[in-house]
Amino acid sequence: MLAWFDTDGRKDLPWQRSPTPFRVWISEIMLQQTQVATVVPYFERFTARIPDVAALATTPEETVLRLWSGLGYYARARNLHRCAVTVAERHGGELPRTQEELLALPGIGRSTAGAILSLGWGVPAAILDGNVKRVLSRYWGIDGWPGDTTVARQLWSIAEQLTPTARCGAYNQAMMDLGALVCTRARPACTVCPLAPNCCALAADRVSALPATRPRRTLPVRQYAMLIVHDAAGKVFMERRPPAGIWGGLWCFPMFQDPGQIDDWLAANGIRATTVEHLPIQRHTLSHFHLDYVPVRMRAERPTDRVADANSSRWTSPEAGADLGLPAPVRRLLDQFNPHDYGASST
Secondary structure, three states: OHHHHHHHOOOOOHHHOOOOHHHHHHHHHHHOOOOHHHHHHHHHHHHHHOOOHHHHHHOOHHHHHHHHOOOOOOHHHHHHHHHHHHHHHHOOOOOOOOHHHHHOOOOOOHHHHHHHHHHHHOOOOOOOOHHHHHHHHHHHOOOOOOOOHHHHHHHHHHHHHHOOOOOHHHHHHHHHHHHHHOOOOOOOOHHHOOOHHHOHHHHOOOHHHOOOOOOOOOOOEEEEEEEEEEOOOOOEEEEEOOOOOOOOOOEEOOEEOOOOHHHHHHHHOOOEEEEEEEOOOEEEEOOOOEEEEEEEEEEEEOOOOOOOOOOOEEEEOHHHHOOOOOOHHHHHHHHHOOOOOOOOOOO
């Protein structure tokens, strides 16, 4: 694996240039459930604005969420911020060098801890991300879904036995690269794989069957109305979501599970609708459920004697709103917003 890495492994990803434990940590969190090509521009923007733990600890959470906006799984960003504050308070602003201390921090799991230790500090520690699980499952012919507790325990045992004491970071990077570049989920390049001569899955013609896929599950559906209300000047009303729940801490259009609540909300805020248009329902899938939402565009008159709390709600131009931390569906709706693009319709 090390010989293959020296000739064919990736060595010029942004987090590999001038690597530090902080840069390894940020990249590992961003890469969870997200492809490298998507992560690269986010990582570069994030680390240009926030270069180390101390900077992250003192950066407002809202700014962290804004830099994360569009990357999804926003609990990762909130945990990053919480973790940085904890590291600043308890570890002098430096990520710990032991697995036990790393695992005690918010948002750092066993594989992320292994990456920080091996890639950041040069301390021997195993990793087991999705790519490594696939390589080990195929090479050793391990049946079962890697997310199953018994299978995961077996894979961890193998990963820990194989991790070398010398060049542990290069070995771990090699395993991730092999899974990403050669031993891919679909159409793996077995003919150029350095592990092919002893691969159990290849010998048994089971490459496409391993690792086993996650058991099918039916995601529940939640339905919302999403209110895009704007005034005569073209400013839209946005509010910050509660810390817990859907898109916690991000800015969003008001959302209602019961569309009948819209009238009560308008009355409570002294807003009178003059034009209303219901747009086609759209779906956004999160990790645990489908979110079906109906954008409701509304031109309204708002009272001049009321000022929104800028920390929790605000009237903002679409241009300024785009600089807030927004979920991807809200960002798309805001990008498409045109206050003059309304047909005649009724509630």
